[in-house]
Amino acid sequence: MKKKLSFLLVLVLALSTFLAACGGNEKSSEDNSGGDGESTEKTKQVLNLLESAEIPSMDSALATDAVSFNVMNNVFEGLYRLDENDKAVEGMVDGEPTISEDGKTWTFKIKDAKWSNGDPVTAKDFEYAWKKVLNPDTAAEYGYIMYDLKNAAKVHAGDLPVDQLGVKAIDDKTLEVQLETKVPYFKELLTFATFYPQNEAFVTEQGDQYGLEANTILYNGPFVLSEWKHEQSFQLKKNPDYWEKDVVKLEEVNFNIVKDTATGVNLYETGKADIAGLSAEFVDQYKEDENFKTRAETSVYFLRLNQENEVLANLDARKAIDMAWDKQGLADVLLNNGSIPANFLVPGEFVSSPDGNDFRETNGDLGTYDVEKAKEHWTKAKEALGKDKIELELLNYDSESSRKVGEYLKEQLESNLEGLSVSISQQPFKQKLDLETKGEYDFSFAGWGPDYPDPMTFVDMFVTDGSHNQMGYSNPEYDKLVEQAKTTLLDDLDARWQALLDAEKILFEDQAISPMYQAGVAYLEQPYVKDLYRHSFGADNSYKWAYIEK
CATH class of the missing domain: 3.90.76.10 (Dipeptide-binding Protein; Domain 1)
Structure with a gap:
């Protein structure tokens, strides 16, 4: 994805609501009764959540984003x-x-076990x-x-x-x-x-409609997707045919698609949402609230620098863009939710070496904010390109918080890189992913959440012609290290670890991306929400064990 994604992703939208990850969603916990052992049968077992985007795909063979992965994790198994x-x-x-x-x-x-139409799995x-x-x-x-x-x-x-x-x-x-x-x-x-x-017979019967509506999908997970109002809302209901149905306490999980933080907070305050993500201004407003929470995530957000673009094919231009904007200011002021500035790809406190050393601590920061050096690189780039004026378009998500990040980047880059003009294209989540896949953009605000517990889930994104490369980057030495880490070095885990460390360094020597921040999340959560599990890789959340206790 959690890619992820993509996975993928992920990836990726923790800005519009804390629910987003490789594009994303929310997370979960566990228990089969109330926390004190009492029955929860008398309490209405309905969880009301917010999501920042429409579900792009419910076909597990095609999905690439955290929103899709999160839903699928709870309706499939x-x-x-x-x-x-x-x-x-x-x-x-x-x-x-x-x-x-x-x-x-x-x-x-x-x-x-059974599919939701009664067929055996x-x-x-x-x-x-x-x-x-x-x-x-x-x-x-x-x-x-x-x-x-x-x-x-x-x-x-x-x-x-x-x-x-x-x-x-x-x-x-x-x-x-x-x-x-x-x-x-x-x-x-x-x-x-x-x-x-x-289920092959069902998928074949549905043809090109498979996965497009709630009734063109079969389910074998704890829940079924019972209602899907595109771009508005969707609902999960407990699956009566699930093999471990007695463990599942929730009867319904309702999602409203909300892209504006204020709207989400209002839904929370009026009892229509049990959890709401907070942007910077709301963090200051609610940080003393007893239901205010923060947590660190393993998702990393970055700018894809599309080397199919004439300007961004120039190394000096890419280095200038990375050095010219203040990541600390973005994390501390604009996000204000526990996110930390990133000068790396693989996040901190995610995975450790065979001898217990954190990947991030070992490789350290691989970039810096330095306006003067950025200007030097920019001057070299303009000379090489024979241009005084350069226009670039930033591909962005369409959420409120993403818009603010885009405006911040535009102001920083235009102020510090003379002759640069940045326009912003805000696109709905699904359309943005499609444009990135097609390579139809200059540079884009993107993110990735890990799909499995290994640095490779980040590093192999950028191999030559990789499906999540999406920016024309290629380095034979990088490809070689990734391939060795996947094959010949699996019997020498120390050497494999070093290969992954070296590959990440090459990525930044080439300034293939401009990292932004490792995500943190600030949110409000009602105390009656119990055992909603939140994962550090793969899908964001599991609702299988969650319950309401009032």
């Missing part, structure tokens, strides 16, 4: 799902898998869905996340037929998965949305 500690626990899998001695062949048993549903993702005709941006599967990269590239992919339903209850090499975080990886099953 893969072999595993994340618990309150971000550990993989049983989903559709029944018991522990059988793993070969070399760690490359995993055999899973599928538990007795089978191993064939996983085989079909995974092959669908990697079929070149699907054009799945997140196909690369499956490249640990045997022959996955070659199948995705069209160099091998789909039936050569290392996934096979031995029978309805047995799924055999072959890997290119052992993967230390494989169970956690399998919680990600791209690995969800799909």
Whole structure:
């Protein structure tokens, strides 16, 4: 995604409401009764939330953003799902898998579970869905996340037929998965949305309508998407056919799509929303409120610098843009929600080396705010380009907070880089993602939330022609380090760790992106909301264990 995403993402919209991540959403917790052990049956089990954007996709093979991943995490279920500690626990899998001695062949048993139309969930549903993702005709941006599967990269590239992919339903209850090499975080990886099953007969019946409406989707998770009013609201209801339905306490989870912070706060104050994200001015207003909360996230926001653009193909121009604006001011004043300035890609307090060293602490800051050096780089860039006046367009989200960030960037860059004129294109979430995918922008406000617990979930975004590269960046040495970290170095974890550290350094030597901030979130949450689990990677939230206690 949480990419993520994209994943992806993510990614990515923590600005308009704290609910957003690789584009995003909110998060969850656990317990099957009230906190004091009393029954919650007398309390109306309805959770009312806010979302900052329409759901871009409900097809797990095509989704790339945190909004989609968050909803899918609660209405679908893969072999595993994340618990309150971000550990993989049983989903559709029944018991522990059988793993070969070399760690490359995993055999899973599928538990007795049903789709929402009554069909059994089978191993064939996983085989079909995974092959669908990697079929070149699907054009799945997140196909690369499956490249640990045997022959996955070659199948995705069209160099091998789909039936050569290392996934096979031995029978309805047995799924055999072959890997290119052992993967230390494989169970956690399998919680990600791209690995969800799909019912082939239903998907085929729906054709190009699959995933577009609430009734053109089958569900096997704790909830079903019962109502979807596009660009307005959507609703989840408890799934009566879910294998562990007795654990699920919530009867409904209602989402209103709200892009304005003031509107969200008003809904909270009037009892129509149980949680509301806060922008800077509201943080000052509510920081003494007993229901005011903050938390750190692992999402990182950055400016994509599209090297297909003549100006941004110039290294000095990219360095000038990165150095010319005050990230500390953005985090402390404009965001004011616990976000910290970023001069990096991989976030802090996310993952540690084999000997326990935090990735971020080891690599440190890889950039700086320096207006004088920015001006020097800018002068060199203009001389090389033969231009005195340069116009660039910033592709932005359409939320209120994103608009303020865009205006801040415009003012900073135009003030410090003589001759630069910045225009801003604010687009609805889905349209913005589409423009980035097509490369139809100059530079863009983007973000990424981790999809699994490893630096690779950030680093491999920017390999040459990667589906989430989206900005024409290419460096052979960077590609080599990423490939080694995915393959030959998996038996030498210290060397693998160093390769990932080195790759991140190359990214900033090339100034491929201009990092902005590692997200923090400030919000109001009613005290009766219990056990809503918030995850540090993958989907933002799980509502399976959440409940209302009044």
